[in-house]
Amino acid sequence: MSGSIEQGTSQTHGNTHILHLLVRLPRPMEQVWPAVATVEGLGSWFTAVDVLEPRLDGIVALRDLGTGRVTAWDVDRVAEYTVGGGGRIRFHLERDGGGACVLRFTHEFQGEGESETGWRTRFERLIETLGSVQA
Template sequence: MNESLKTADGRQVLRIERRLPHPPEKVWPAVTEPEHLREWFPAEVRLDPRVGGRMTFSFGSAAEDAPESVGRVDAYDPPRLFAFSWEEELFRIELHPDGPGCLLVFSHVFDDRAGAASFASGWQICLETLDGLLDGRAADHSLRPSARLHESYVERFGLADGVVETTGDGWRVRFERQLTRPAEAVWAVLGGTAARGGTTTQDGTAAPGGTAASGRPPAGFTTDEFPAGQVTALDAPTLLEYAWEAAGAPAGRIRWHLTEGTGHGARLVLEQTGPAGTAGNGATALAAWRARIEPLARQLAEEADRQP
């Protein structure tokens, strides 16, 4: 298996190559006919097999009763090329003769770069299932991508890197990282059980229905390079924001936000702001938070793979 992730026209292009010991004529029905697709593709598919034909995708054991999303056939050239859209995402399956077998080239075009490791690990399981079906083995629908596999794609595709941006009044460091455990589990590992309460406003007062945050954040949310000041916003288990200090005075904000992810777990968005004239601190923050997030991600992956 050979995988790559590139950017083209502002979108992400995941490409997976897999050599199969079967000719294109045998593989073609498995990648185009609904009764075969349901055995390895992650949704129940119905399609009109012609260019411009309508496609529907549904999930659940009773596909006819499940919510549907739609797409269209963009290319249909047996037994060589099948391309289609699924809502805003594009898919392409190419079959190239390769001796007695063929080279399958699978492409997925999407916008969510931080979700690329989830997509790649999921498609790897799907294509391994397809390979087994072609060899006559029954599909194991209980298979799920391991968290370690997910993390290997994060590393391979450079998805653990953050960015430093210049703003109108200083700088901002931002990380967006797909994790492999739900927000509650991430919060607990960070020590968030010591930081509970409702949403608070920027000045630390209680928002309607919330409880005022007070004190300093748990150590798991901090880094030694930027001393933590007072918590300014708190909504467990998804949000914690606090001031960081320089020379004993607030200098900027650090914000941890756990949002819905791509199926493996929560999506972490971590941001730190700093004042103008301290650009070097942006590079320091980039390194410090990378060093903080990576052990967290590894620990969560180990926990995820221990789950039943």
């Protein structure tokens, strides 16, 4: 089974932009969680991570987005990072059958930020990374 990135939605409220994407991944949540919630995992497909304290209100420093805090943390399900230079990014995992999951992704930012195309490219890299992981 391969992954897919479904149609995204984008909203603008004043100077705040909110991008939502739904990504279907060919691995169970427990195998995807490290990709969105560890230094090594995020670095393999998204951006280098200088600091990540894996807990609510922990410090996070994402090289491409800035430094901030972990604003939601539910192990194996939700990782949310709010960073000064890049707004808020949220990874919410849900089961999708026995051996797969769905990633509900949100990026909220002020002014100029990463485009939907840029995130799609990153999620294609995530799908490739997960495809090379042994089940």
